[in-house]
Amino acid sequence: xxVESGYAPKVLAIVEGPMDALAVGELPGCTGxxxxxxxxxxxxxxxLLTYAKRYGTIMFIADRDQLHGxxxxxxxxxxxxxxxxxxxxYGGSLITLDRKDFACYNYSERNExxxxx
Numbered sequence: 001x002x003v004e005s006g007y008a009p010k011v012l013a014i015v016e017g018p019m020d021a022l023a024v025g026e027l028p029g030c031t032g033x034x035x036x037x038x039x040x041x042x043x044x045x046x047x048l049l050t051y052a053k054r055y056g057t058i059m060f061i062a063d064r065d066q067l068h069g070x071x072x073x074x075x076x077x078x079x080x081x082x083x084x085x086x087x088x089x090y091g092g093s094l095i096t097l098d099r100k101d102f103a104c105y106n107y108s109e110r111n112e113x114x115x116x117x
Contacts, residue, residue, distance in 0.1 A: 001021050001036070002021070002051070003018075003033075008029055009031060009055050010055065010115070011029060011055060011057045011059060012030075012051060012058045012059070013033070013059045013061055013102075014035060014058070014059070014077075015033070015101075015102055016070070017036065017103075020063075020102040021033060023105070024110070026110070027107075027110060027111055028115075030115070031055070035073065038066050038069030038073055039069075040073060042080070045077055045080045046084075049081055049086060052086075057093075058093070060073060060077075060094045060095065061095045062095065063102075064100055067094075078091040095113065
């Protein structure tokens, strides 16, 4: 599931579920991709990388109980990028949360996390 804000692309956030992707997509210039858990298919990773080319910042946002799982996703994405010849893909940042998931934060908290505004 992809949720785009409709503004010029700034931040691509990889999240576990659709509610988190919706929470990301509310922010101007942010796109959330819900990978529906922590075991995305190869097709999902390929799709994610086609989107990643358009963004200056890529963030992987782990639910509080899935830090290790999202780290594995980040590693798989980086490996696939290398196989695809996307040498400029740097792998993104991994954000850990102190609440259950990204959707638990209010708009201003999400804005601060992703856009530093």
